[in-house]
Amino acid sequence: MFNEQVKVILYADSVKKASEFWQGLGFVEISFEELDGSQVAEVAMSQNSTTHLVIYDRAFVEKNDDEVTEPAPALIFGSDDVFSLYKKLQTVDVQLGDLVQIDKEYVFNFVDLDGNYFVVSGK
Known part of the structure; x- marks a missing residue:
């Protein structure tokens, strides 16, 4: 069964700048990690939010699977x-x-x- 947790993937040219952008709008950074030579950040409207945005490095994803990053949500x-x-x-x-x-x-x-x-x- 599905639960109430929703994570939406966004692709960014700079994961750090994208995370800072969302934090500037009032979101909180849940995590910021290095995975397989790339950065991944997770932000949400609050620590208790059930909806998170997961930000991946666009170039890294395109290099590994060029069909994944389009269309944007x-x-x-x-x-x-x-x-x-x-x-x-x-x-x-x-x-x-x-x-x-x-x-x-x-x-x-x-x-x-x-x-x-x-x-x-x-x-």
């Missing part, structure tokens, strides 16, 4: 206070889309250092 993060989160992200170095209302929800997007696109939705 499309993630939608939920927020209980989308306005405060949007204001916070405006203060960090992140490519940020407009905050728009769709029905009763508010939505915006952002892009990480490696061009991965993410959506935030909430009230």
Whole structure:
């Protein structure tokens, strides 16, 4: 049976910089390891979060299996206070889309250092 733990793989040109990017958005680094000559980082919204992002070195993965790194995942993060989160992200170095209302929800997007696109939705 499946449990509530979800890990999403992201590929980055620099695992360290990608981890720092997510930490700058308020995530915590769960682990940072060297595996088989490559770096792997795991970040989450909190230490107790059941959803983690596992960041692998793109070049290392492409060298070992060039079909694994595409397409990039499309993630939608939920927020209980989308306005405060949007204001916070405006203060960090992140490519940020407009905050728009769709029905009763508010939505915006952002892009990480490696061009991965993410959506935030909430009230």
